[in-house]
Amino acid sequence: MSQGEIWTLSLQALRRLLAAGGTSSAEVCAAFWDRAAELDRHLHAFLDLRPRTAVLADAEAIDRQRAAGSALGPLAGLPVALKDNLSTAGWETTCGSRILRGYRPPYDATVVSRLKAAGMVVLGKTNLDEFAMGSSTEHSAFGPTRNPWDLGRVPGGSSGGSAAAVAAGMAPASLGSDTGGSIRQPAALCGVVGLKPTYGRVSRYGLVAFASSLDQVGPFGREVADVAMMLGAIAGPDPHDATSARVAVPDYSEALVPDLSGLRIGAPRELFGEGVDEDVRASVAAAIDLLGELGASVSECSLPHVGYSLDAYYVIAPAECSSNLARYDGVRFGPRAGHGDYVAQFSATRGEGFGPEVKRRIMLGTYALSAGYYDAYYDRAQRVRTLIRRDFQEAFQRFDALVAPTSPTVAFPLGSRLEDPLAMYAADICSVPANLAGLPALSVPCGLSNGLPVGLQVIGPAFGEMTLLRIGAAFEQSSDFHGRRPPMAVLG
Amino acid sequence: MPGFEPVIGLEVHVELRTRSKMFCGCSADFGAPPNTHVCPVCLGLPGALPVVNRQAVVYAMRAALALHGNIAEETSFDRKNYHYPDLAKGYQISQYQHPISTGGHLDVVRPDGSVLHVRLRRLHMEEDTGKSLHEGVPAGSSGVDFNRAGVPLIEIVMEADVHSPEDARLTLQTLRTVVLYTGVSDVRMEEGSLRCDANVSLRPEGTTAFGTLVEIKNMNSFRSVQRALEYEVTRQSGILGEGGRVARETRHWDERRGITFSSRSKEEADDYRYFPEPDLGALKVERAWVAAVAATMPELPESRRERYVGAGLSAYDAGVLVEDPPLADYFDAVVAAGVAARSACSWLTVELLGRLNGRGEAIGGSKVGPEALAALIRLIEQGTISAKIGKDVLDAMVAEGGDPEAIVRARGLTQISDEGALAQAVRDVLGANATVVADFKSGKDKAFGFLVGQVMKATRGQANPGLVNTILRKELES
Numbered sequence: 001m002s003q004g005e006i007w008t009l010s011l012q013a014l015r016r017l018l019a020a021g022g023t024s025s026a027e028v029c030a031a032f033w034d035r036a037a038e039l040d041r042h043l044h045a046f047l048d049l050r051p052r053t054a055v056l057a058d059a060e061a062i063d064r065q066r067a068a069g070s071a072l073g074p075l076a077g078l079p080v081a082l083k084d085n086l087s088t089a090g091w092e093t094t095c096g097s098r099i100l101r102g103y104r105p106p107y108d109a110t111v112v113s114r115l116k117a118a119g120m121v122v123l124g125k126t127n128l129d130e131f132a133m134g135s136s137t138e139h140s141a142f143g144p145t146r147n148p149w150d151l152g153r154v155p156g157g158s159s160g161g162s163a164a165a166v167a168a169g170m171a172p173a174s175l176g177s178d179t180g181g182s183i184r185q186p187a188a189l190c191g192v193v194g195l196k197p198t199y200g201r202v203s204r205y206g207l208v209a210f211a212s213s214l215d216q217v218g219p220f221g222r223e224v225a226d227v228a229m230m231l232g233a234i235a236g237p238d239p240h241d242a243t244s245a246r247v248a249v250p251d252y253s254e255a256l257v258p259d260l261s262g263l264r265i266g267a268p269r270e271l272f273g274e275g276v277d278e279d280v281r282a283s284v285a286a287a288i289d290l291l292g293e294l295g296a297s298v299s300e301c302s303l304p305h306v307g308y309s310l311d312a313y314y315v316i317a318p319a320e321c322s323s324n325l326a327r328y329d330g331v332r333f334g335p336r337a338g339h340g341d342y343v344a345q346f347s348a349t350r351g352e353g354f355g356p357e358v359k360r361r362i363m364l365g366t367y368a369l370s371a372g373y374y375d376a377y378y379d380r381a382q383r384v385r386t387l388i389r390r391d392f393q394e395a396f397q398r399f400d401a402l403v404a405p406t407s408p409t410v411a412f413p414l415g416s417r418l419e420d421p422l423a424m425y426a427a428d429i430c431s432v433p434a435n436l437a438g439l440p441a442l443s444v445p446c447g448l449s450n451g452l453p454v455g456l457q458v459i460g461p462a463f464g465e466m467t468l469l470r471i472g473a474a475f476e477q478s479s480d481f482h483g484r485r486p487p488m489a490v491l492g
Numbered sequence: 493m494p495g496f497e498p499v500i501g502l503e504v505h506v507e508l509r510t511r512s513k514m515f516c517g518c519s520a521d522f523g524a525p526p527n528t529h530v531c532p533v534c535l536g537l538p539g540a541l542p543v544v545n546r547q548a549v550v551y552a553m554r555a556a557l558a559l560h561g562n563i564a565e566e567t568s569f570d571r572k573n574y575h576y577p578d579l580a581k582g583y584q585i586s587q588y589q590h591p592i593s594t595g596g597h598l599d600v601v602r603p604d605g606s607v608l609h610v611r612l613r614r615l616h617m618e619e620d621t622g623k624s625l626h627e628g629v630p631a632g633s634s635g636v637d638f639n640r641a642g643v644p645l646i647e648i649v650m651e652a653d654v655h656s657p658e659d660a661r662l663t664l665q666t667l668r669t670v671v672l673y674t675g676v677s678d679v680r681m682e683e684g685s686l687r688c689d690a691n692v693s694l695r696p697e698g699t700t701a702f703g704t705l706v707e708i709k710n711m712n713s714f715r716s717v718q719r720a721l722e723y724e725v726t727r728q729s730g731i732l733g734e735g736g737r738v739a740r741e742t743r744h745w746d747e748r749r750g751i752t753f754s755s756r757s758k759e760e761a762d763d764y765r766y767f768p769e770p771d772l773g774a775l776k777v778e779r780a781w782v783a784a785v786a787a788t789m790p791e792l793p794e795s796r797r798e799r800y801v802g803a804g805l806s807a808y809d810a811g812v813l814v815e816d817p818p819l820a821d822y823f824d825a826v827v828a829a830g831v832a833a834r835s836a837c838s839w840l841t842v843e844l845l846g847r848l849n850g851r852g853e854a855i856g857g858s859k860v861g862p863e864a865l866a867a868l869i870r871l872i873e874q875g876t877i878s879a880k881i882g883k884d885v886l887d888a889m890v891a892e893g894g895d896p897e898a899i900v901r902a903r904g905l906t907q908i909s910d911e912g913a914l915a916q917a918v919r920d921v922l923g924a925n926a927t928v929v930a931d932f933k934s935g936k937d938k939a940f941g942f943l944v945g946q947v948m949k950a951t952r953g954q955a956n957p958g959l960v961n962t963i964l965r966k967e968l969e970s
Contacts (some may be wrong), residue, residue: 326582
């Protein structure tokens, strides 16, 4: 196998090749590292690529274990990229923010230690909207990531770096985090598979918090089986996270059967409404037809309160953010600015350290929690959240899964929404409901609109990841969208 | 001019003596070098998450049960948001909407035996903050020690049922005793494991509406609680007496100057922006769990006090014992060894404690164990030695330890109750004191006491005083 072809392979293909002795981990990791180093000049998917020697040293250690006949897991020796809001021991974790420049956590996030325990080799930390607040990765303090399908467009966000890296073949898989769509929307816009697990399915310990009741870590991959395997490695209860669920982790690979007969799938009309591009709607409708051909019974349904999702989300998420980000005062970590007393240093540190979108959300959230406004905003938003959750519960009495567009549009041009926060927030309209209800949701490529990828979103009941993976895998095997690579000349 | 009645509500923080902190595995012990009992969780590092320490919940329940609180079926945590350098996360995890316990009461027995019934509003759990350091750091800078950050606390909020500074002090002391009995804290005000803030307002006597509330902080001893409130009551009645208005504010007690001073106006009060802690789910408190905790509760001060009064002790003596659990335990052991409660109490609290205090010893470190004290009391009550000799024996026991019977034997201190021997001693004394005998016979009763004293002196105090009396009277009248 030549280096030039390795980067085109999925985790599954790489795993089989390694097991058959057709390549080595060192060769695989070198191939991805070299491509990442080359392409990142154009894409800026990575905030930090580890030194090549360190990556190869890790890979060679796995190769030696393999040669010695050690029992290795399926992910051993395969490279992975991590969103830079996942804590990595001794390795700068910036969240795309100036306020964390130089911050080296003393510990690994649970998901990071689980991937390391599985033998995965970390390539680097990927770009994101500052503190995961954004839908375009343009809010990174260190410059935007570009969409491999069109360098003039955004990759989506906030996990834009992780999505672009997989789309461009810089890593076969990556981790992101999803608070209001931050895995699924960039997966859709970059033409890769992305999964937001059920709230509590994956530990949040070490994931730098944005909105604690909504955040969830999840994987990106080039095909559904890759994402299933990654989920199996990171899922499961964690004694360090009181919100992680004590629910057994099934073997997700068993979900991957190309038959949907007997499945009942609902298409909530509210998620196909205003704001959804005609092309996107058409691609998703065609995908739904295909699901029917594969044996599922599909019918339209309604989630009556889901139209209030964005309103509730943009109260709850900023409220939690305003509290979660209070710790960035320059006392214990990160750069410290200003002189004089605590208040002066605190103000200067935060004034210089946070970008405008983060400041906007801190102010929104502080306001929503303030005495006299709590009932009208935070409390009311939580009531709406309960209604939305109930809508889903009722829908899942009748359906095994729901389908919708992942994003209302394809990738938009860089800079086109930066001056209009509401237009940016509207990018989350289809993805936010699953976060509010704590449900798992998968995005799989389902078409192209003017050469740009479109994503099909599949939402399941709590801990229904098996069903989502089954639908995604069946769809993938009967269509040819997932194999497509960005055609950009610069990407080779 | 009518007088004013103080209306006082206490808010008390108690630091729980759990092994580890409230939300992480770090040691909760005191006295370690700064920032050695810390981890990502209690330092508030990005991405770290709290996990509830069940021992802290059990301790909070013990305190709540001892105070007759109603333990919630489901309890949850909230974030109290404010900025301070010693507050690692920029918020304190506390309980706001659903505290572990609501209601309850504390019966405060005053020295005169009257009882003040103080209602409790709530008891909730929260975490302690770090501590700012202004010494041992470079000039012009401050340090923060996070060893204390995350140590579990309970906050007990009382209704404003207290109406005098002295009652406030007694209430706090009573609360301390109750908590001490539960074993969840060492409740030391000087060391900060017991902290008290007070809300105080005045109203014209005979009225029921509340006046303007002033919060007093920084009272670091029981005495300062009373002093600060006395100062504050005087200050506020001065203002009201002149027709002025009391400002709603927080005031600090200055122990050295003996005054309170304004530290913050309530008009610019903090808005803590409480909201439910999303990192911790609600905690179901199963009734079986509560019952299991209740089953491990020790005897509490109230029932111990009742038991002592029932056994014949005065309210005062019962109070002295109950407020000092090691002393009360010692007392119980003396009684268990077969001594009547009243003698046990008097020999323990008057004789033994008096001697130990003189030597600067605590009851726990005394050489005299409860069985030895009981043996001594039995020797006296059986007439083997007199009470006076008993006190000498106790001196020896306190200094050297040892068994009282052995001491009595070794020193030949056994009481002389042999009538023949005593009659001889009496006759000797009468023969040597003819003038005193004449005085007695001419009606001077005091002369009798002198003659008794002479007999005791002649027998080195070992004569049975009752017998000496009888024999002497018989001889004088013969």
